Amino acid sequence: MSLRIYNTLSGKVEEFVPLNPPNVLIYTCGVTVYDDSHVGHGRSLIVFDVFRRFLEHLGYNVKFVRNFTDVDDKIIKRAQEECTDFMTIADRYIARYYIDMENIRVRPADVEPRVTEHIPEIIEVIEKLIQKGYAYEVDGDVYFSVKKFKDYGKLSKRDVEELLAGARIEPSEKKKDPLDFALWKSAKAGEPAWESPWGKGRPGWHTECVAMIFKHLGETIDIHGGGLDLVFPHHENEIAQAEAITGKPFARYWMHNGLVTVGGQKMSKSLGNYVTLREVYTKYHPDVLRLLVLFTHYRSPLDFSWEKMEETLKAYERLKNAVEDAELLKKLKITEDTEGGTHPLYDHVKTFEENFYASLSDDFNTPEALAHAYKLVSEMNKVRNQAYVRGNVSKRELEAYEFSAKSLLNTMKKIFGLMEDLYPECEPKKLVEKELEPGRVLDTKLVELLVEARNIARKEKVFKIADFIRDKLKELGIILEDTPAGTKWKRKEGA
């Protein structure tokens, strides 16, 4: 089945055909490391993390590059505020970024280049642009001449003349044309600077991605991604630089994720309406955030709220219960089969898997894919309910349920990165810097002991004691559920 994705460049959903199959080259714009990442960054990171996993599932050999902008105005400003150098700030937030990524289960990219480690490559790009007549130097600054690049505006569908009308020009700048953008900024006192053919200075923002892509991926890549807010001017400027140099298409497909909003407004630092990833994953299991992101189509806006997190938590538990309860079902009395033939669940699994991937292939429709997963959950629950009501499970049912649970878990784990700590193949990674809540430090053996004591009380019909134990454990973050197959206990995932 072919993959179809929306290409911002054409404004249409197109069939995805890599330049050199089975290789796929992807680049996404990473973060500027001047502060902690928030949910808006998280969404973009999660979306492309899952998309990459899906491409790998399709059999592509993916090379994924995601950069760090580790020198820029905001980093320098932050350093000045803290009376330190910009590199200290950048290093700190890169370290914190990695902690965030581990916690929200975003896999590292294959290459994660830093701007400060690519200064020679950036200078090379700028030199080529000057040679080709697309850039000019003024007093140590270098600007790209937008009017020289005839395709300017093709990504963001903007008209140069119209842009010109609304353009404003900073009085301090020396550009010849208001639309021109800085490739190289001459050094100001106290700011980081590197030697260049134009004197000491530092790179402008838009050139880094071009230089890094040329170095790590090549002149034409398959997919370039990022947040919708990067379309203009950042990505437009990248195209201008890269294509001015090579004369070849820079990226064949441009993918942009919708923005995260809060109360309908864009989540951003400047508005102060942001929620850091750290805040989210210390309150909720990381899967809940992932699921929240995947429950909305990647191109639509996603309005974040804690209420929605709470709703998503419930939805997550429904998914997880279905998988986990295979274990519980096993504890019921197992009877011999009374019916022959294959259990209907096998068909539902097949349908689920087919539809799940079909949805993802249709412009990466994760909400629709999830809907198919929940249909399987529903079918599994019916089987489970019947078994519970009867108080026994047939071998045939059990096998079908286990097969379904396995399919669901494997798919969710592999593609969506969910439930990674359920039946881990190796030791689960500890959530870094996750604050230990009371429920988390309770010893498993001690909980089991209390559950056992409570069940003795239940047998003796001393419900006061039984309920007391259940209530108190709940306060400590342990949830008890009595089922025909015994008492199930779990740690609370939520706040």
Next chain:
RNA sequence: GGCGACGUGGCCGAGCGGUCAGGCGGGGGACUGCAAAUCCCCUUUACGGCGGUUCGAAUCCGCCCGUCGCCUCCA
């Protein structure tokens, strides 16, 4: 002002020409000592408004109303 999105049932959120979304919530019932989980039924003749195209439109076209994003750093 220009460009681009979007407005779906109580809420969230897919679908984008004709048969299903899905999640969350609310009500009733089954099961249970109770709770939880799960199942069944209901909440559901949903698609911003007004016209038009069509045998048929939430889906296509036009106009209007409303919300948001980009146009400056931004995932």
